[in-house]
Amino acid sequence: MFDSGLGGLTVVRELMAAMGGEDIVYLGDSARVPYGIKSLETVRRFALSDAAYLMRFSPKLLVVACNTASAAAIDVLQERIDVDVVDVIGPSAAAAVGRTDRPIGVIATEATISSGAYQRTIERLAPGREVLVAACPLLVPIVEEGRGEDDPIVLHVLSDYLHRLQRARPGAMILGCTHYPLLSGAIGKLMGPDVPLINSGQAAAEEVHRRLVDTHLQSPRSAGGTLRCFTTDNPRRFALLAERFGGRKIDDVMFVGTDELECITEPTT
Amino acid sequence: MFDSGLGGLTVVRELMAAMGGEDIVYLGDSARVPYGIKSLETVRRFALSDAAYLMRFSPKLLVVACNTASAAAIDVLQERIDVDVVDVIGPSAAAAVGRTDRPIGVIATEATISSGAYQRTIERLAPGREVLVAACPLLVPIVEEGRGEDDPIVLHVLSDYLHRLQRARPGAMILGCTHYPLLSGAIGKLMGPDVPLINSGQAAAEEVHRRLVDTHLQSPRSAGGTLRCFTTDNPRRFALLAERFGGRKIDDVMFVGTDELECITEPTT
Numbered sequence: 001m002f003d004s005g006l007g008g009l010t011v012v013r014e015l016m017a018a019m020g021g022e023d024i025v026y027l028g029d030s031a032r033v034p035y036g037i038k039s040l041e042t043v044r045r046f047a048l049s050d051a052a053y054l055m056r057f058s059p060k061l062l063v064v065a066c067n068t069a070s071a072a073a074i075d076v077l078q079e080r081i082d083v084d085v086v087d088v089i090g091p092s093a094a095a096a097v098g099r100t101d102r103p104i105g106v107i108a109t110e111a112t113i114s115s116g117a118y119q120r121t122i123e124r125l126a127p128g129r130e131v132l133v134a135a136c137p138l139l140v141p142i143v144e145e146g147r148g149e150d151d152p153i154v155l156h157v158l159s160d161y162l163h164r165l166q167r168a169r170p171g172a173m174i175l176g177c178t179h180y181p182l183l184s185g186a187i188g189k190l191m192g193p194d195v196p197l198i199n200s201g202q203a204a205a206e207e208v209h210r211r212l213v214d215t216h217l218q219s220p221r222s223a224g225g226t227l228r229c230f231t232t233d234n235p236r237r238f239a240l241l242a243e244r245f246g247g248r249k250i251d252d253v254m255f256v257g258t259d260e261l262e263c264i265t266e267p268t269t
Numbered sequence: 270m271f272d273s274g275l276g277g278l279t280v281v282r283e284l285m286a287a288m289g290g291e292d293i294v295y296l297g298d299s300a301r302v303p304y305g306i307k308s309l310e311t312v313r314r315f316a317l318s319d320a321a322y323l324m325r326f327s328p329k330l331l332v333v334a335c336n337t338a339s340a341a342a343i344d345v346l347q348e349r350i351d352v353d354v355v356d357v358i359g360p361s362a363a364a365a366v367g368r369t370d371r372p373i374g375v376i377a378t379e380a381t382i383s384s385g386a387y388q389r390t391i392e393r394l395a396p397g398r399e400v401l402v403a404a405c406p407l408l409v410p411i412v413e414e415g416r417g418e419d420d421p422i423v424l425h426v427l428s429d430y431l432h433r434l435q436r437a438r439p440g441a442m443i444l445g446c447t448h449y450p451l452l453s454g455a456i457g458k459l460m461g462p463d464v465p466l467i468n469s470g471q472a473a474a475e476e477v478h479r480r481l482v483d484t485h486l487q488s489p490r491s492a493g494g495t496l497r498c499f500t501t502d503n504p505r506r507f508a509l510l511a512e513r514f515g516g517r518k519i520d521d522v523m524f525v526g527t528d529e530l531e532c533i534t535e536p537t538t
Contacts, residue, residue: 031311032301032527037413039503042300045526138422141410144306153407156425234308257314258301262531 001026001063002050005033006144006238007178008065009245011088012227014205015063019212021221023228025057026065030233031258034140035068036109036177043111047073049261051081053230059083060217063208067176067200068109071117084211091203092174093121099196102171103130107161107187109177110135118176132168136161136177143179146244149186158183162190174198182244229253232261270295270332271319274302275413275507276447277334278514280357280470281496284332287474288481290490292497294326295334299502300527303409304337305378305446312380316342318530320350322499328352329486332477336445336469337378340386353480360472361443362390368465369440372399376430376456377445379404387445401437405430405446412448415513418455427452431459443467451513498522501530 001008001015005028012026027050029035035043047069051062062085064070064077070087077085089112096104106118113135122131138157147154165173173195175181181199188197212218219225227250231238235253242250270277270284274297281295296319298304304312316338320331331354333339333346339356346354358381365373375387382404391400407426416423434442442464444450450468457466481487488494496519500507504522511519 031307031315033306037302037410038300039506042502045528046300137414138407138410141306141407145406153422153425153429156422160422233311237308258527259314259531262528 001065002047002054002069003028003066003178004035004046004068005030006241006245007140008201009242009250010178010181010199011063011065011201011204013245013247014199014202015208016225016227018205018209019218020223020225021219022212022225023219024225025054025059026227026229027054027256028229028231028238029258029261030231030238032232034109035066035072036111036140037137038111040072040111040115043068043072044076047077048080051077053256053261055081061086061208061211063204064088065178065201065204067178068111071112071115084215086204086207086211088178088200088204089117089121089176091207092176092198092200093118093125095203095206096172096174096198097122097126097129099198100171103132103168105132105134105165105168105170105173105195106176107134107136107165107173107180109140110137112176118174132165132170134161134165139183140177140179143182149183154183154186158186158190162187166190170195172196172198174200176200227252230256232256232258270334271316271323271338272297272335272447273304273315273337274299275510275514276409277470278511278519279447279450279468280332280334280473282514282516283468283470283474284477285494285496287478288487289492289494290488291481291494292488293494294323294328295496295498296323296525297498297500297507298527298530299500299507301501303378304335304341305380305409306406307380309341309380309384312337312341313345316346317349320346322525322530324350330355330477330480332473333357334447334470334473336447337380340381340384343386353484355473355476355480357447357469357473358386358390358445360476361445361467361469362387362394364472364475365441365443365467366391366394366398368467371440372401372437374434374437374439374442374464375400375402375445376405376434376442376449377402378409379406381445387443401434401439403430403434408452409446409448412451418452423452423455427455427459431456435459439464441465441467443469445469496521499525501525501527
């Protein structure tokens with residue numbers, strides 16, 4: 001599994017809760033974080049280098065635990081990577097469509113929204129369904145800064161981004177960035193109890209489970225799975241911040257340089 | 270000249286105003302932006318690869334137009350690069366010390382503040398001088414998002430970061446990040462007219478001028494200098510946003526991949 005940084009650990013958390021016997025190798029590209037303010041070409045290149053690195057571990061499945069990387073690179077990853085790839089956008093869109101017949105809201109990074117990936121995926125699953133989107137560029141840095149859900153600045157920024165969606169009252173709203181579950185309490189309060197929030201990490205974890213069962217690749221264990229983390233920035237800093245995202249202490253963090261990632265030529269096995 | 274992204278164009282602006290005859294090659298590392306939330310080891314590696322790339326153009330002087338890169342890498346750059354290197358921290362610290370005998374305020378990124386570079390530089394120039402610092406992690410993403418100085422969120426975030434400095438009333442305050450001049454109006458209003466703001470780009474431009482005169486390397490022209498820009502992300506996007514930072518339209522923008530930067534082995538000539 002890879003992500004631009006720490007956000008994907010919210011996906012790890014869901015996955016470990018649902019499939020405690022699976023061994024996970026997580027790569028957080030904290031040296032090049034964030035992806036969501038960068039062009040899709042650049043994010044695609046980063047995603048390919050992240051995936052190529054992970055192929056060294058001969059995974060049975062690759063999870064793109066970052067919405068921006070999913071938006072930019074899912075097609076090229078599925079084409080070039082020699083194992084099944086699960087992204088966070090497809091499962092979240094399907095979960096939202098299954099949850100409501102009314103318009104669907106999506107909040108995400110600038111790159112994810114402007115890629116149109118959610119809009120296209122929902123259109124394919126439910127033709128003609130209205131999709132209401134809002135790009136929220138400050139939410140990732142706010143979460144990374146460690147501000148809590150009752151911080152007045154968090155509430156101010158959320159109100160600014162969500163006011164149009166609050167009035168539109170969609171039938172469900174996708175948290176289209178793996179950082180956003182850390183703000184789901186505040187987002188839920190602003191949107192009200194009638195707007196269910198779709199956690200893209202949870203949706204992806206359910207999809208991983210389905211795929212592993214379908215392909216008979218699931219672990220026979222229900223507990224005892226391991227988590228090894230790699231980061232392109234400082235491992236101590238990663239370990240320090242990881243608990244907020246992953247919901248548990250993470251000790252096994254190793255460094256891998258972006259120079260090593262960039263040197264891998266072709267992301268195939 | 271290099272910077273983590275667009276902020277350094279505020280230094281270009283000052284340099285072109287003061288020395289209109291100089292030719293400038295600018296590298297903005299927009300694919301790996303921001304530097305200010307990353308570890309000093311990572312920023313040092315990035316800065317070395319940026320500098321090594323620029324050495325291809327055989328510059329007469331290298332300007333580190335990024336406070337975080339200055340804090341992380343000025344020593345190693347001066348050691349390994351074969352031309353004179355001007356950073357933004359030394360000149361800003363000197364300008365502040367020259368401006369007041371009272372305590373000096375510094376606002377900057379998390380990495381710059383926690384490196385202690387401003388604190389050490391001021392201590393060297395004016396032993397015992399009190400330095401009041403505030404890390405302001407959200408200001409770079411706020412400026413990059415394009416929010417203006419009268420945006421309520423900008424004022425809310427600034428008040429949050431500056432309230433301790435407002436009470437302390439330093440004799441001068443350094444804007445220790447090349448993004449911050451875009452918020453200098455709002456910062457000035459909060460700090461009041463008795464606290465002069467030191468623009469680190471302006472201080473660096475003055476230092477460049479001094480060095481070029483001292484070494485007899487200044488251009489004989491007073492106008493007609495060229496500006497060529499390189500970016501590691503999308504050049505169209507860079508050109509689109511550049512005007513806000515550089516104060517003029519910038520057309521000549523080319524792409525260079527981070528894979529190319531990372532492949533340069535040793536940043537010497």
